[in-house]
Amino acid sequence: MPAVLSKNRHPMRNTYTPVRRPAANGARKKPAPLVRSGESAARGPDIDPAALRKALIWLAGLGVVLAAFFGLSAGLMQLYRYCTTSEHFVIEDIAVEGADQLNPDEIIALSGLQKGNNSLSVHIPDIEKRLIQNPWIEKVSIKRELPHRFIISIKERNPQFWVLKEGSLYYLDRNGILIAPVESQNFQSLPTLDIGPGGEEALPYLSDFISQISSSDFPFDTSQISWLRISAGKGFELYWESKHLSLSIGFEHWRQNLRRLALTLDDIKKRNEINQTREIRAADGQVWLQKA
Numbered sequence: 437m438p439a440v441l442s443k444n445r446h447p448m449r450n451t452y453t454p455v456r457r458p459a460a461n462g463a464r465k466k467p468a469p470l471v472r473s474g475e476s477a478a479r480g481p482d483i484d485p486a487a488l489r490k491a492l493i494w495l496a497g498l499g500v501v502l503a504a505f506f507g508l509s510a511g512l513m514q515l516y517r518y519c520t521t522s523e524h525f526v527i528e529d530i531a532v533e534g535a536d537q538l539n540p541d542e543i544i545a546l547s548g549l550q551k552g553n554n555s556l557s558v559h560i561p562d563i564e565k566r567l568i569q570n571p572w573i574e575k576v577s578i579k580r581e582l583p584h585r586f587i588i589s590i591k592e593r594n595p596q597f598w599v600l601k602e603g604s605l606y607y608l609d610r611n612g613i614l615i616a617p618v619e620s621q622n623f624q625s626l627p628t629l630d631i632g633p634g635g636e637e638a639l640p641y642l643s644d645f646i647s648q649i650s651s652s653d654f655p656f657d658t659s660q661i662s663w664l665r666i667s668a669g670k671g672f673e674l675y676w677e678s679k680h681l682s683l684s685i686g687f688e689h690w691r692q693n694l695r696r697l698a699l700t701l702d703d704i705k706k707r708n709e710i711n712q713t714r715e716i717r718a719a720d721g722q723v724w725l726q727k728a
Contacts, residue, residue, distance in 0.1 A: 525554050527552065530547075533587065533590070537595075537622055546570060571614070572615060597629035599629045605617065606618065627674075629663075654698050661675060679711065679713075681715070681716070682714065682715045683715075686719025704725070712727050
């Protein structure tokens with residue numbers, strides 16, 4: 437039978453309309469659980485026995501490898517301790533090669549090597565680093581000959597000039613590198629190098645210039661020069677002391693100028709005029725002579 441509507445169009449309750457009562461405290465009725473009482477709420481994944489066996493074998497193998505690694509490391513450490521403390525590797529001989537300006541005992545002291553120390557405990561790069569800090573030493577190499585010997589081989593810088601710096605005389609090599617102060621224990625008589633205005637630009641050519649002068653084509657070498665001056669105005673100037681002769685070579689095309697100067701010196705020497713000549717200049721493709 438259809439429900440009867442009230443005036444506000446809401447259904448009127450009658451004997452055939454069921455009464456709906458809200459749940460207590462406004463809570464909705466919980467749905468019934470899908471799992472029956474007594475059954476597990478979750479079931480674990482199935483485990484493959486073969487896969488489990490492989491995993492256990494892999495873990496066992498890894499354990500063996502790690503044990504072997506740590507065992508080998510411990511063995512190597514024990515071997516290293518034995519070698520670096522054993523009297524079988526005690527230093528008994530230290531040889532020095534190539535020393536001229538420096539005393540071999542001075543080099544050994546600077547190196548830090550000592551007889552009686554263990555040879556294998558020596559770190560060679562540290563010793564080479566200490567030695568190369570000496571201004572006289574240009575190159576150094578150290579050879580360890582087990583069980584008892586070290587060989588120190590050095591290449592010293594060869595001084596070519598004296599140079600005045602801050603009121604003191606220093607040795608200078610052919611590359612223009614300052615070596616050490618001139619002292620009584622390392623005294624050498626050398627020509628003085630004077631660097632005039634603009635002369636710094638010619639320093640990179642100094643080594644080659646000295647080599648050219650020392651060649652067989654030139655009638656003298658640097659040991660017969662009392663001084664050498666480098667400046668932008670006159671280029672290379674030098675004084676041949678035994679002949680009382682001043683020579684100058686222009687910077688521009690200095691090799692060609694030096695060859696012309698050598699030919700001129702050879703010519704006036706053959707004509708016995710070299711002792712009457714006081715100055716020769718070679719520059720700009722020409723040679724000028726000034727006689728006494």
